[in-house]
Amino acid sequence: MPSADHVFQSVVQAIESLSGDWAITHPLTPETQLIGDLAIKSLDLVVLASSMVKRYGPIPFDRLYARMEDAPPKERDLTIAEFVEFVRRNAPRRTPATNAQG
């Protein structure tokens, strides 16, 4: 299982690499909320998820999306720490050799 710090750094790096298209003005900390603070769109979230799959191997992000969908819209959000924890718990034990690009 990758360490929380390792995944957190990967997430921050991934979000920063998206910032040319996704306007991010909020500081990135574990408590930062993807919806409330960063105004994430579905497209941004799946791009972020894809960057985690490329780094850590297949992760069932559809389960994360379904969990979010079940929460009442007014209460729905996801902190970076929660996103990191989902990646840690669901990443394959061994990072696979992937031929993914980009």
Place this chain on the structure above:
Amino acid sequence: MPKAEIPNGTALHYQQVGAGPDIVMVHGLGGNLATWHLKIAPMLWDRYRILTYDLRGHGYSDLTPDGYTCTNLATDLKLLLDYLGVERADIVGHSYGADIALYFAYLYPERVRHVVLIEAMVPALVPTITRAQFERADWAATVLEKMGIPIPDDRRYDAEYMLREVMKHPIRWGPLKDMPARWTTDHMIELYGATTILKDALDIGALTTDQLETIRVPVHLVYDRGSTLWRQAYRHLNRSLPNVTSTLLPTGSKEIAHFSPLEKPEAITEQILFAITQHGKARPRSAPAGRLSRTTHRSA
């Protein structure tokens, strides 16, 4: 984020995830690559390398003033595959993305293993549903009414009005379901109002109805039983394509027909797997799960 600047100067945002044989997924008008990532890609990326991309004018790809015909967009796809070094792939498309997938199979058959067309219309078949009706966006008003967005009679042919109404409506699918749409209305208004996309979408190019029978690559058609407008194209393609299998999926009472990759992604994934692993090997009637309502097979 990864973008390919293809030789015609357009930058296309893409995602390539997983390992295994290549599957390319092409979204429809007004969508973006998230269509595939909410459920379908995660169900496949442990066995396949999935390539999704935003069509020009969509998502994070460049918005160009023109170049939105099926022929242009199939060429964009060819250039993207060249850029990524993908020699041959299974191509899956939804709605206008399915039209593009069929044009790609017609123009570049050597690059295609199988094609899965989900709710294709194909410009050459638009006259079968009356060209005027299609151009005046009346079909869009019908779809929106099914989504719970009423369109007054005097606005049924007003594409900008309808777009603005859609933007007011909460998101229907995915992790932001029932939340306000954050996608910029201005971007969509620019795409539909300031580009040639609506005119281009009707451009037949070289793929006339009599050319359909020349497409020899295996094609699997997947349509909603409740998708009345698009099913006219289903019937025609089923008759015309020489190497075709097909499935009509039942439409649930709460579903919006035509949007099956979002409404029933599990069934669509099942159909994709059938098409790319079983086409030509088994009679489809017995191949995929029993949720299929009707399947025909006329493999060449």
